[in-house]
Amino acid sequence: MSYRYDEAVDGPLVTHDRTAVVAQLRLRIPDLTLLYEVEDLRPFECDGLAAYRTTPLLVALPETIDQVEKLLRYAHEARIPVVARGAGTGLSGGALPLEKGILLVMARFNSILEIDPEASIARVQPGVRNLAISQAAAKFGLYYAPDPSSQIACSIGGNVAENAGGVHCLKYGLTVHNILKLEILTMEGESVTLGSDALDSPGFDLLALFTGSEGMLGIVVEVTVKLLTKPQSARVLLASFDDVEQAGSAVAEIIAAGVIPAGLEMMDNLAIRAAEDFIHAGYPVDAAAILLCEVDGAQSDVLEDCTKVEALLRTAGATDVRLARDEAERQRFWAGRKNAFPAVGRISPDYYCMDGTIPRRELPGVLAGIERLSAEYGLRVANVFHAGDGNLHPLILFDANAGETERAEALGGAILELCVKVGGSITGEHGVGREKINQMCAQFNADELSLFHALKAAFDPKGLLNPGKNIPTLHRCAEFGSMHVHHGALPFPELERF
Amino acid sequence: MSYRYDEAVDGPLVTHDRTAVVAQLRLRIPDLTLLYEVEDLRPFECDGLAAYRTTPLLVALPETIDQVEKLLRYAHEARIPVVARGAGTGLSGGALPLEKGILLVMARFNSILEIDPEASIARVQPGVRNLAISQAAAKFGLYYAPDPSSQIACSIGGNVAENAGGVHCLKYGLTVHNILKLEILTMEGESVTLGSDALDSPGFDLLALFTGSEGMLGIVVEVTVKLLTKPQSARVLLASFDDVEQAGSAVAEIIAAGVIPAGLEMMDNLAIRAAEDFIHAGYPVDAAAILLCEVDGAQSDVLEDCTKVEALLRTAGATDVRLARDEAERQRFWAGRKNAFPAVGRISPDYYCMDGTIPRRELPGVLAGIERLSAEYGLRVANVFHAGDGNLHPLILFDANAGETERAEALGGAILELCVKVGGSITGEHGVGREKINQMCAQFNADELSLFHALKAAFDPKGLLNPGKNIPTLHRCAEFGSMHVHHGALPFPELERF
Structure with a gap:
């Protein structure tokens, strides 16, 4: 994935000398673990979105609140940006380091x-x-x-x-x-x-x-x-459909019937086949789509709800409905779903995971729309959805070496625009991070972004915490071309500095 | 209830002439309904907390978003505070007007x-x-x-x-x-x-x-x-207890057993008797406390859960457990609870309704603490709780004409301090409004209040929306004597102006 060097974040106005910062931190917090040799920094260059990589100024691995506090006080005083990181599994580049910023790794706070x-x-x-x-x-x-x-x-x-x-x-x-x-x-x-x-x-x-x-x-x-x-009992139903849109409609009908499943997930044929090849979950590889519907609660309630949901699924057009026989099969059904991303990774040189949300009622229409876009852009899309929540994870399959990256990005953008158009949003659970910062310019207007920046400034007036992620500057949006700068002025020019 | 005139809100720095403001609004929004004669303003002097009363500068009754927008633009420009009001049923004086502010009544937006x-x-x-x-x-x-x-x-x-x-x-x-x-x-x-x-x-x-x-x-x-x-079925159980603290423990046990009741309410003897006299709900007037536990869902689940809850209640020490026979009895059981406040109003010249929250596990101890405080202050307290949520509504009975107001306020303060001490807070659902603004100084420290003000300023830099409610100025807290002013300076001096 191409990574546009961002003037607004890593620009030339602030320079920090690594050796000087390390010396200062050593002086102030002698017992704080620091990494600053280039080979030590390499594992921290990216989070779960490996397409974006930056070597941080240095990595700090504090073990006490006191150490964190002192580090922040120093960074605040010296105006050095700080990016916090947990396990680094995030999928939107939220923990992507800054070249001139400290990466604050909280992994040792593990009690x-x-x-x-x-x-x-x-x-x-x-x-x-x-x-x-x-x-x-x-x-x-x-x-x-x-x-x-x-x-x-x-x-x-x-x-x-x-x-x-x-x-x-x-x-x-x-x-x-x-x-x-x-x-x-x-x-x-x-x-x-x-x-x-x-x-x-x-x-x-x-x-x-x-x-x-x-x-x-x-x-x-x-x-x-x-x-x-812990619920006394949990059972999962696997329903097969010949038609993706019918599966989408079934979701709305289950919810409308007043059942609140513990989980309600959907996968389309491409995702089913990839997961089955990888995990051998027992999925029907010929189905156009499957729904996994879990019901939990007291034993007797669960069985009754399963009967009800099965009837709803069949009425909605399911060609087959299977109740996981036992806990082992239930775990297998879920393992297939939970490993769908790596499974798709096995059938394509590269894939690009989207994370849009839509109002649930738009599911059938959006599924049809994604199919149309997939054909238009000539790239396969495997669909894995938190269907009950209207949270979509279309996985765009492409080959970077074949020069398909730009096309994949464009298709991703088109899918997210479709989500916004039907009243949804550009991220459900993966966050905006660095990855979707440009799409935020489409999701929000200048007044709304100004409000976000004002809230940010209430907590962090100098704009030092994770700058360049999540909330785009109005400047960036103006460059990106999808927003008019409000009153011709940037409300928080200091945010543009790093 | 005494009402301390608040320099920070109604101070002398801004003066607005009623006639001039009305003339300006007439000019800019000719079709906007305005009330400004003193007799027309009287019904708007207070919300549901009638102890606090102020005559607003004027009342505006807009019917379109365009009218609201124009009114706000004018008030912003002229620096006139605006207090919004819905139906005026609030219990903490959140919609209490300001002498120099516009009361924006949104009642006509009723589609x-x-x-x-x-x-x-x-x-x-x-x-x-x-x-x-x-x-x-x-x-x-x-x-x-x-x-x-x-x-x-x-x-x-x-x-x-x-x-x-x-x-x-x-x-x-x-x-x-x-x-x-x-x-x-x-x-x-x-x-x-x-x-x-x-x-x-x-x-x-x-x-x-x-x-x-x-x-x-x-x-x-x-x-x-x-x-x-709508749930297919809803049933309510009424359990009697000889001991208030036992009823408190029963609440924790029901939740711990994994049942999530649709409602779980508690009333003590004084509240029971007042409600029974007023509503004839069929409550056991000799019980030290009752619990009302509603279960809803599919018919068969509900009956099963009722059986389970009944067993839990009996184990926890309930002397009697009754399942409402039919929908009419269920409605009666709830009517007693929902009318508990006016019912208590019938047995005392005045009452003061508190609204603290506590961690659920603290319920028995806090109940004992309230009983102790009630004896200490020599004022009766009727207890009505959203027990499942740990949201307490102790009603302090007093006689303003007998000079008991100050004692009631002091008891109320002591009860809220008890809530905060066990990890709870000074309001569950009634809000801070004007009533509890001093207690906010005890609940939050100066850094936290500064953060609140900075967030307020992000939306409303001039501090014109409902000033003097919800978030106390640091100045007020310093006067109230329970907080140290941060760095010796007020972060948003403009908030002190009205």
Whole structure:
């Protein structure tokens, strides 16, 4: 993927000498682990979006809140940008380093500080892996609900930064619905508590504002998550369809019938075949599309809901509906879905993963639209959807060596524009990061972007936290050509500096 | 209730001549309805918190977005504060007028613009009553879930401003969880869309930030709400307890067992007797406490859950558990609860309604603490709780004519401090408004309040929207004596002007 060097972020106005910064940090925080040799920096050049790569000025690996605070105070004073990183599994380049910025790797904050089974909460450090929380809570019959496909590796701090979802967020919500409280440090090193241990918190909802803010507002140093009681039973139905749009309609009908599945996922033929080849999940390789519908709850309720959903699926045109016989088959059905991205990676030299959202009712129309666009651009698209949420992951297959990169990017842009056109948005759960920053110019107008920048400035007046990600400058949008600069002036010229 | 005249809000620096302002508005918006004679203004002197009263400069009753936009542009230019008001049912004085401010009454925005049963959404104007949405959606088998006790009268715009809850928010969430999109105007009259028709929206979560912001960030002109499918069945259990703390423990046990009741409410003996005298709900007047536990869903699930909950309640020490025989009895059980406030109003010359939240596990201890404080201050307290959410409504009974007002306020303050001490907060669903603005100084530190003001300034740089509510100035907190002024300076001196 081409990476346009961004004047607005890595421009020439600020220069930082690596040796001088390292010396200063050594002096102020002697026990802080720093990496600054070029070969040590290489593993940190990118996150999960490997097409974008930058060598950071240096990498800091703090172990205490005190170290983070001192580092931020120094960086603030010296006007050095700071990019926070969890496990580096993000898919939109949100943790892409800056050439003149410190990469703050929070991986060593990996302790589960407290599990309170009575209150059904866990207090954890930001570097704790998503799955590790559920594993630690399992002995109390509890778990942490959001389950991104990367849950074995991704950190809860990164989940907060991206407001991560997962295959069960239709019923259990996104990260923001499953956390109670955050302890953060501002860029000035000040400690702030967002949210509370109780249901609601007075004042503005800073917890929600912060969640999904992609490292632009502060550094998370502690997360209090809600834990849920493990459902007594969970069963999954696999329905085959001869027609992709019929599968799309079935989704709307299940929801309209008042069933809230724990997960409701869709894959089209190309994705089915790729996953089946890779995982041997037992998918019907001839189906035009499959739906995976999981129902959970008390044993008897689950069986009743399965019967109801099966009837709905058949009425909606499913040619076959199979209930996973046992837990092993259920796990296999999900393994196919959760490994769909790497599976597609096996059948194409390159692929480009999209992450649009649409109102659920638009699903059949958008599916038809993607098929049309795929033909028009002459590139295959494998579709993997969180169908119940209207969150689409079209995977565009291309060959960079055959010069297809630009065409893939253009097709991706066209698909996202289609999403915005029907009332959806350019990202569901992967975030904007660096990747989709230009599309933000299409999603929002100048007034709205100015508001975003003003909020950013409320937390970080110098614009030092993860600049150049998530929220484009008006300058960038003007260059990108899809936005008129408001009143002819940039509201936060200092954001243009790095 | 005593009302301290607030220099920070109604101070002498800005003077506005009523006649001149009316003349200007007539000139600019000839078709806008204005009230400015003192007798016409009287009904608007207060909201649901009648202890606080102020006559506004004038009342505007716009009917179109264009009128609102022009009014805001004029007020912005002339630096006249604007207080928005829905139905005026708020309980914390959030819509209390300012002597030198325009009261913007949104009651005429009362059209349901669209109901889309397929997408399960409704697009409504902000003055539409909460219950009217469910009534209009009923023909599609749908309803709007949040149900504050005032739902027959309160407006959806006010619900957004206060992030209103209700007896069913344990299962179905607060207003913020049940809306998709807001169209707002900023104080400068600019139109901004917050949220989208899809699941999630990129950029910062402005929808959540705005919800519950108590009219300080902008004026809502349109709301898109989510509609839910009406549950097939709903049943309610009434459990009696000899001991208030046992009832508190039962709540935690029901939740821990993995049942999520649609509603889980608690009342103590004083509240039970008051409600029974008023509504004849069939409550056991000798019980120390009752729990009302509603279960909804598919018919068979509901019966099974009722059996499970009944067993849990008996194990937790319930002396009697009754399942409402039919829909009529269910409605009666709820009517007693929903009318508990006016019922208590009948047994005391005055009462003061508190609205604290606590972590659910603290319920038994806080109940004991309130009893202790009640004895200490020599004032009766009737307790009505959204027990499942840890949202407390202690009602302090007093007689203003007997000079008990100050003692009631002090007791109220002590109860809220107890809530904050155990990790809770000073308001669950009634908001901060004018009433609890001093307690905000105890809840937040100077850095946190500065952050709130910076966010406010991002939307409303001149601080003209509902100043003096929700977020106290640092100056006020310094005067109130519970906070140290940050760096010796006020960060937004212009907020002190009105």
